[in-house]
Amino acid sequence: MSEFAEGASQGVPGPRHAPLPPPPAEVTAGPADDNLTDELEETYWSVHDGAAASATVRQVLAGLPRITGLIGRLAWRADRRAALCVLLCQLASAAMSALGLIAGVTVLQHLFAAGPTADRVRAALPQILLVVGLLSARAVLEAAVAVAQARVTPKIRTALECEFLELTAHVRLEAVEDPDWHDEVHRANDRGLFYARQIVGQVVSLAAAALALAGTAGVLSVLHPALLPLLLLSVLPVGVAAVRSARDRFGSFKRWNALQRRVRVFSWLLLDVDAAAELRSDTAQDALLAEHRRLTVKIAEEDTRLGVHAALLNLAGRAVGGLGTGITYAALAGMLIAGWLPLASGAGAVLAIQAGQAALTRLVDVAHLVYEQALWVSDLLAVQERSRGLLPARGEIQAPAAVGTITLDDVHFRYAGKDTPALDGISMTLTAGQKVAFVGLNGSGKSTCAKVLAGLYEPGRGTVRWDGVDVRDMDAASLHRQVACVLQEPVRYPFSALSNIIAGTGTLTTADPDRVLAAARAAGADGVVAELPHTWTTLLSKRFKGGQQLSGGQWAKIAVARGQYQNAPLLLLDEPTASMDPPAEHAVYEAVLRGRLREDQITVLISHRLASVVDCDTIYVFDRGRITESGSHDALMARRGVYADMFTLQADGYRPRSPRTKAVP
Numbered sequence: 001m002s003e004f005a006e007g008a009s010q011g012v013p014g015p016r017h018a019p020l021p022p023p024p025a026e027v028t029a030g031p032a033d034d035n036l037t038d039e040l041e042e043t044y045w046s047v048h049d050g051a052a053a054s055a056t057v058r059q060v061l062a063g064l065p066r067i068t069g070l071i072g073r074l075a076w077r078a079d080r081r082a083a084l085c086v087l088l089c090q091l092a093s094a095a096m097s098a099l100g101l102i103a104g105v106t107v108l109q110h111l112f113a114a115g116p117t118a119d120r121v122r123a124a125l126p127q128i129l130l131v132v133g134l135l136s137a138r139a140v141l142e143a144a145v146a147v148a149q150a151r152v153t154p155k156i157r158t159a160l161e162c163e164f165l166e167l168t169a170h171v172r173l174e175a176v177e178d179p180d181w182h183d184e185v186h187r188a189n190d191r192g193l194f195y196a197r198q199i200v201g202q203v204v205s206l207a208a209a210a211l212a213l214a215g216t217a218g219v220l221s222v223l224h225p226a227l228l229p230l231l232l233l234s235v236l237p238v239g240v241a242a243v244r245s246a247r248d249r250f251g252s253f254k255r256w257n258a259l260q261r262r263v264r265v266f267s268w269l270l271l272d273v274d275a276a277a278e279l280r281s282d283t284a285q286d287a288l289l290a291e292h293r294r295l296t297v298k299i300a301e302e303d304t305r306l307g308v309h310a311a312l313l314n315l316a317g318r319a320v321g322g323l324g325t326g327i328t329y330a331a332l333a334g335m336l337i338a339g340w341l342p343l344a345s346g347a348g349a350v351l352a353i354q355a356g357q358a359a360l361t362r363l364v365d366v367a368h369l370v371y372e373q374a375l376w377v378s379d380l381l382a383v384q385e386r387s388r389g390l391l392p393a394r395g396e397i398q399a400p401a402a403v404g405t406i407t408l409d410d411v412h413f414r415y416a417g418k419d420t421p422a423l424d425g426i427s428m429t430l431t432a433g434q435k436v437a438f439v440g441l442n443g444s445g446k447s448t449c450a451k452v453l454a455g456l457y458e459p460g461r462g463t464v465r466w467d468g469v470d471v472r473d474m475d476a477a478s479l480h481r482q483v484a485c486v487l488q489e490p491v492r493y494p495f496s497a498l499s500n501i502i503a504g505t506g507t508l509t510t511a512d513p514d515r516v517l518a519a520a521r522a523a524g525a526d527g528v529v530a531e532l533p534h535t536w537t538t539l540l541s542k543r544f545k546g547g548q549q550l551s552g553g554q555w556a557k558i559a560v561a562r563g564q565y566q567n568a569p570l571l572l573l574d575e576p577t578a579s580m581d582p583p584a585e586h587a588v589y590e591a592v593l594r595g596r597l598r599e600d601q602i603t604v605l606i607s608h609r610l611a612s613v614v615d616c617d618t619i620y621v622f623d624r625g626r627i628t629e630s631g632s633h634d635a636l637m638a639r640r641g642v643y644a645d646m647f648t649l650q651a652d653g654y655r656p657r658s659p660r661t662k663a664v665p
C-alpha cells in the first residue's frame, strides 16, 4: 500500500498517520534527576566497562593464564631481549625478596641469641650486610624490569597499531559499510589500542605480586610447615575484602562513565564548529549550559558518594583483614609458647605474613584490572583476525597500466540487507579514449556501477573484464592503482594543496611538478591554488596554524585535479561537483573532457546536470539498476525517451521566462 494518501485539499498527497496531539508544555533536555544513567544505551565503546565488577573470582582467575600468555607472546614478538629481561629480572627480584626475608630471620636469630648485645650485633653483621645486598640487588633488578618494560611496551603498541590500521585500511569496502563493523573497528581503535599499552605494565605487576606471594609462602614453609595454613588464614579475609572493593570500584566506574558521556553530549554541541553559527543565532547556548551544569553537579555528587563509599568499604575490609591478622597472631603466639617455633622465626613469620597480605591485595586489584583490560585487547585481536578474512583478493595478475577495453557482462550487485538489487544485469563495453556518462534518477545504480568498475565492489553475478581478464583474478591493490576515482564528497585531506593533489599516487611528499600543474589546470584547480597565501604548500585545514578553509566547489576542483594527476587508464568522476554552481560544474567537466592528460584514458562522468555530459561519446541512462537507454546525446534526443525528457525539463529550467507585467502601484 502506498505510504501516502491523497490529501484532502487539491489532490496534494499527504502523509497517512493518526492525528498528532499537542506536545507537553515542559520537557527535559536530558534524563530526569533520579534516572541519569539508566536510560543510556550501551555504546559500542563501553561494552566491557565494569565487566570485572560482574565477573566471578573463578572467571577472573581462569582468565589470567590466557591473558599472561597472550601478553607474553605479544612482548616476545615485539622485542625478545626486552621480554626475556622482564621475565628473568622479575623472577630474580622475587627470589631476592624471599632470600632477603630468610636472611632477615637469621639476623633476628643472632639478635635474639644469649650473650652481650655488642657480640650479638657483631655476629649478626654479615647477615645484615647480606640483607642490604639482597635488597639493593632487588632494587637494581626492579629498575631493570622497568627499563625493559619501557622498551617493550611502546613496541607492542606500535606493532599492534600499525598492524591494526594496515589490516583495517585494506578491508573490502562492503565490509567497511557494515555498521557493526564500524562499531567493532572504532572500539578496537579507541579502547583496544589504549589498553594494549596499559596491560603490559599490569601483567608485570600481576606477576610481581604473584611471585611475592609465592615467595612468602616459600619462606614460611622453610620457617615451619605449620605456618602455611596460618598464612592462608590471614590472607583469605584480606582477599575477600580486596575482591569486594575491586568490584565496587569497577561498578562505580561504569556509572560515573555513563554520566560523563551525558556531559560530553553537551560539551560536544557547545564546542562543535559546525553547530557554532546556529547555536549563536538560536541563542541556544544558555539552555545547553544549564543542562551541562545540572549534569556536572550530579557528577560531583556521584564523586563524593563514591569517595565516601570507598572509604567505608576500605574500613570494613581492614576490619575483616584485621580480624584475620588477630587470629593469625594469636595462633603464632600459641606456637611460640608451645615451643614449636623459636622467637626469631616468629618475628620473621610476622614480617612474611604482612608482606603476603600486601601482595595478595595487590594481586586481587591488578587481576581485576587485567581481566577487564584483556577483554578490550582480545577485542582488538579479534578485529585484526576478522580483517584478515575481509581483505580483497590478491590475485596473481597485475592490472595493466593501459587498457584497450573494459567489459561489464550481466553484472548484478545487491547491498547487504537490501531486498532489491542495486545493479540488475548491467552490460557495457568501454574502449580506450572513450568519454562516457552515467545519468539517471537518484538511487538508479550509477554510483554502484562506478564502484564495481573501480573494483571497490565485487559483482554478485556477472563479470568485469579488462582486456578479457576477469578482475577477480587480478591483485585488487594493483587494480585500484589503475583507477582514479573522484567520488561524491571527496576527501579533504588536512595537508598542503600539493599533497592533496598527489595523494592518489600513494605519496604525500613526492610530486612530479609538471604533471601536478597540468592536472591542476585540467581540473580548473590552478586558480584555487594561485589564490592561496603559500600557493602549493598552503595547509588546507583550519585546524592547523596558517591553515586555509576552502569552499565546497574549490575542494571539488582539488579532488578532480587529484584524479587527473593519477594519470590512470580509467578515470571515474561521480558528481564531485555537486556542491558547485552549474557554470562551475560545467567548467570542470569541460576541462576534464577537453584537457585530458592521456588520450587513451576512459573517462566516466556521473552527473545530474545533463548539460555537462552532452559531449560524451556514450551516455548510459540508468533506471532501477538497469540500463534503459544508451547512445550519444544527439541519438538519445532523437529517440525522445527518458533522457530526452530529462534534458528538456532541465533546459526549460534555465530558459529565461517572459518578463512579468509590472504591477501598477
Ligand SMILES: Nc1ncnc2c1ncn2[C@@H]1O[C@H](COP(=O)(O)OP(=O)(O)OP(=O)(O)O)[C@@H](O)[C@H]1O
Residues within 6 Å of the ligand: 177, 415, 416, 418, 422, 440, 441, 442, 443, 444, 445, 446, 447, 448, 449, 622
Ligand atoms: N552503501 C550502501 N548500502 C546499502 N544500500 C546502498 C548503498 N549505497 C547505495 N545503496 C542503494 O543502492 C541503490 C543504488 O544506489 P546508487 O548510489 O548506486 O544510486 P545513484 O544512481 O548513484 O544515486 P544518486 O544519484 O542519488 O547518487 C539505491 O537503492 C541505494 O539506496
